[in-house]
Amino acid sequence: MNLLQWLTGQRRAYHDPDAEWSVGGNVYYGRGGSVNGEETPIAGEYLALAQRGYKGNGPVFALMSLRQLVFSEARFQFQRLRDGRPGKLFGGRDLTLLERPWTNGTTGDLLSRMIQDADLAGNAFIVRRDRETAPALREGPEMLKRLRPDWVTIIMGSDEDPDLFGDAIDGEVIAYAYHPHGRTIDEADIILPEDMAHFAPYPDPEFQVRGMSWLTPVLREIDGDQAATAHKSAFFKNGAMSTTVISLDPALDVDKVKRFRAMFEEQHKGVANAYRTMILGGGADARTLGADLRQLDFKATQGAGETRLAAAAGVPASIVGFSEGMAGSALNAGNYSSARRRFADATMRPLWRMAAAALENLLAPDPDVRLWYDDRDIPFLREDREVVAQIQATQASTIGQLIQAGYKPDQIIDALVNEDWSLLKNQHTGLYSVQLQEPVTAEAMAKAKTEQAAAGVEGAKPLAGINGQSNGRPAQTGAQA
Secondary structure, three states: OOHHHHHHHHHHHHHOOOOEEEEOOEEEEOOOEEEOOEEEOOOOHHHHHHHHHHOOOHHHHHHHHHHHHHHOOOEEEEEEEEOOEEEEEEOOHHHHHHHOOOOOOOHHHHHHHHHHHHHHHOOEEEEEEOOOOOHHHOOOOOEEEEEOHHHEEEEEEOOOOHHHHHHOOOOEEEEEEEOHHHOOHHHOEEEOHHHEEEEOOOEOOOOOOOEOOOOHHHHHHHHHHHHHHHHHHHHHHOOOOOOEEEEOOOOOOHHHHHHHHHHHHHHHOOHHHOOOOOOOOOOOEEEEOOOOOOOOOHHHHHHHHHHHHHHHHOOOHHHHOOHHHHOHHHHOHHHHHHHHHHHHHHHHHHHHHHHHHHHHOOOOOOOOEEEEEEOOOOHHHHHHHHHHHHHHHHHHHHHHHHHHOOEOHHHHHHHHHHOOHHHHOOOEOOOOOOOOOOOOOHHHHHHHHHHHHHOOOOOOOOOEOOOOOEOOOOOOOOOOO
């Protein structure tokens, strides 16, 4: 039974509470799905994808490991919101919980576990072990604990229509039940929503809040890749030969045919006997049926499946190193940079945003502050930093022009950071461009001439500005803002 057939059987078991199935030598009973407000994972699905997908399939491992390595490079910071717009990033002692989530653990370890669980089970559950729920921590800091996703049931309820549970209009999550090693719900540890960070980047349409693995839609591709790999292995195990048909003299009896077959396979079957000279006698005629790997265009066949897996994972084939992504113009500098930018902007940054939103539940910052990710020090995004530098150079030029036009520097920076030019309203200094001197009116000029005439000054110099220095040009006839 392949992976697709096995998991299809489990999903059908939703409707059969007495169904049973096995994986890894263990027998499971019951069904997954939303039952009486309990969103329960499919028993064995997590193990099946972990063992047959992540551990048993090369392309799946390559995609998951790349997502994990890049995802784990981010850091977390707080970000203040101003009129709904994001402001600057800043740190704080509360972030220690994410920087040291458990003994010898780091933010990278936390993010690695979160993305791995989300890829395999569609969900990652991180619980806060505080001093009230964990007596052993009363003398130490709070810590986090990663819960295996297939051991967590989401419990939903409703006040207005209890019979509908989570499907009611006011239905919401009321608790999480953690039942490891086959424990029942009655024996489970109950965790309140405020103590749980639930990361589910791809919502499962069959549930209210539970997520879905990106591997689920491409189970056929995984099975196809496994079959192609098995085909390639069988090809080489049979001496790098396609199916061979040998015709013998019809007069030979069955025993002689069997002995000939055994002798032929002993001398020619297997990698060790590949390319040996075949000697036939007694009217035997050997013919080859089927096609070899080149005739099957094996590279293109298997490469197409790898590309479909990469598309489901949100990873361009050229980034992960699949064969189709390494051909033609895909590796040109411009194309590779575009692929890398697509991976960062359309896959990684949305995942970081959702992870930050999930973990924010454990920190409860001020209403005008949110938890956000900091990707400025990630080597994979270093080329993006060059684009940022170009943007900053353009902004610096804009700042200089606005200062010369008489606007206040601090307000200019706020307007650029928030991309809101309305912040410059009523923020003009009223001073001249370039020298930033007070304007000289016609009245001031006439008064100055009168004072100079009274003093008997001849050939008066141009009127000095507010700083006592000449502006070096004829006086203006009107106020200039």
